[in-house]
Amino acid sequence: MGNRKASGNPGFYLGSILLLGILLVFMVDFFLGNPLYYQLGEYTAEEDAFRAMAFGEGNLKEILSMAGENGLSAGEAACAFMVEADYDLTEEKDGHFTYRSWHSLKEAIEKRKPVEFSKLSEAYETVLSDIRCFPIPRGDSEESRCYGYSDSWKAERTYGGERYHEGTDIMDIGNGRGFFPVVSVSDGTVEHVGWLELGGWRIGIRAPGGAYFYYAHLDSYDHEFFPGEKIRAGQLLGFMGDSGYSPVPGTVGNFDVHLHFGIYLRTDHYEELAVNPYWILKYLEEKQVKYSY
Numbered sequence: 001m002g003n004r005k006a007s008g009n010p011g012f013y014l015g016s017i018l019l020l021g022i023l024l025v026f027m028v029d030f031f032l033g034n035p036l037y038y039q040l041g042e043y044t045a046e047e048d049a050f051r052a053m054a055f056g057e058g059n060l061k062e063i064l065s066m067a068g069e070n071g072l073s074a075g076e077a078a079c080a081f082m083v084e085a086d087y088d089l090t091e092e093k094d095g096h097f098t099y100r101s102w103h104s105l106k107e108a109i110e111k112r113k114p115v116e117f118s119k120l121s122e123a124y125e126t127v128l129s130d131i132r133c134f135p136i137p138r139g140d141s142e143e144s145r146c147y148g149y150s151d152s153w154k155a156e157r158t159y160g161g162e163r164y165h166e167g168t169d170i171m172d173i174g175n176g177r178g179f180f181p182v183v184s185v186s187d188g189t190v191e192h193v194g195w196l197e198l199g200g201w202r203i204g205i206r207a208p209g210g211a212y213f214y215y216a217h218l219d220s221y222d223h224e225f226f227p228g229e230k231i232r233a234g235q236l237l238g239f240m241g242d243s244g245y246s247p248v249p250g251t252v253g254n255f256d257v258h259l260h261f262g263i264y265l266r267t268d269h270y271e272e273l274a275v276n277p278y279w280i281l282k283y284l285e286e287k288q289v290k291y292s293y
């Protein structure tokens with residue numbers, strides 16, 4: 001009587017089964033939901049290096065205008081150059097890439113990991129395929145040029161707890177709320193509209209290629225938008241303001257007047273993965289639509 005050997009203890013068996021179960025869940029998660037799926041070179045699509053979209057001055061213009069001539073999609077060209085440059089092209093300028101053949105570069109990188117190359121190219125393609133114009137149109141007045149923005153990707157923000165900035169703020173320099181028109185950078189469909197505690201009066205538009213473009217802190221909307229409504233690139237969405245940072249709809253004045261512009265992707269692992277809009281905006285600034293103001 002009183003055989004207390006561990007092997008005869010039902011608690012031991014239960015514990016072992018539980019442990020094995022946990023191990024199994026980890027293994028399934030690792031092999032099926034492996035976050036390194038997009039890994040090509042040192043970084044993955046979920047990491048800051050990719051999300052910073054560090055295209056640099058003039059390079060995106062070159063990629064978007066020359067990819068076709070080089071037999072590549074914009075996503076493939078962007079992917080090849082970015083991976084080769086460790087996801088940072090800011091040292092290059094105006095597309096004076098040191099690689100003679102775009103196609104052979106793409107093939108060399110694709111050869112390393114074809115599945116990952118195709119996935120990552122798709123992610124770039126999603127970001128780049130629908131951008132058409134800068135969100136602030138060109139006006140006729142001197143004041144219409146009084147806006148500014150800088151690369152504030154990952155800058156600290158404190159409202160609603162510690163967090164990082166995941167977009168670009170286009171600041172109104174002294175004109176006041178309601179002055180700057182805001183237009184859609186792409187064609188697409190309204191996905192979300194109305195009040196958000198952080199974003200104030202915001203509108204989110206899903207482009208045909210899958211990117212989600214987010215415009216926040218508006219002063220007013222052009223009209224009452226509804227989810228599912230079709231939008232054309234360059235269409236007026238509303239006017240720049242300072243709404244937000246409150247659960248109370250209509251709250252203004254908690255910060256300077258600006259447009260918060262965000263770009264989000266869906267990936268295998270994230271429903272919403274923010275990428276840095278800064279260099280994309282730099283590229284789009286040459287493509288302002290006209291508006292009388």
Ligand SMILES: [Zn+2]
Nearest residue numbers: 167168169260
């Ligand atoms: Zn912002």
